[in-house]
Amino acid sequence: CRPGVLCLSTRILTTQVHFRSFPTKNNRRMRQINNEIESILRGLIGKRMQAMQGESTNDDLLGLLLESNKTDMNENGQSIPGMSIEEVIEECKLFYFAGMETTSILLTWTMVVLSMHPEWQDRAREEVLGLFGKHKLDYEGLNRLKTVTMILYEVLRLYPPASAFTRQTYKEIEIGGVTYPPGVIFEMSVLHIHHDKDIWGDDVHQFRPDRFAEGISKASKEPGAFFPFGWGPRICIGQNFALLEAKMALCMILRRFEFELAPSYTHAPHTVMMLRPMHGAQIKLQATSS
């Protein structure tokens, strides 16, 4: 936490209540869904383990996780317990939920914002057509996309899918001149920092992708103020993958369609776990003439 930046809009939650332990209708439903997901994963893992028959297949994530499930030996010949099946299940859940919703929400906001700003939609399409034409998308080309990257950054700034994340103190700690005891939960509001006029300038609420023209560090007055993927040791492990996936999807959409907001669209960013359009994103697509 950098005093003056992160702590500015930090909300402190001093109580931690485990709502899920109360037997309410919602909690029972949540538990039921969790059990269903775990049993699907147990089935998948069982099948994979049978197929592996002792041999490892570490060319995908599940294979790698199961490889870590084996007991290893350290240099002194002592055995180190690997990941338990329960831990492998938790990792699978984390990767699925952390990876799916976030990236699809980023793409949703991107479609909304490019519908509101057709000039940027045109610029992005021109770039995609100029780089790939009708050819298959490739990794090299995707890494050369400048306008599309600036657009995605600006959407992540204005509408960070993970609008806040939390940290808990494990010992007494002083931050910004205030001493906190262990067990205090801090909520880091990415949204507030991304919308702070002092950090981004008077046009903070405007969609201006070119603020990222010279990279992330030059986009704001305070370097480090752009953190849609978190920060520090627990920074999003999937950030490069997410951006690559989003670029690929956006290129495919831009090549095939021109789009605009449907009259029924109402702009209402709303947080339920993630920052999403409250009433959905109704968008009209039209096949491009080329």
Ligand code: HEM
């Ligand atoms: C636009 C897309 C994404 C956004 C905005 C995003 C955002 C974040 C943020 C803010 C965190 C840190 C949470 C914290 O510090 O408490 C995080 C962690 C994580 N993300 Fe992402 N994420 C995205 C895509 C993905 C994808 C595609 C994957 C996997 C394929 C992924 C996997 C993870 C995992 C496993 C963690 C936990 C890392 C750890 O605790 O060490 N994320 N993500």
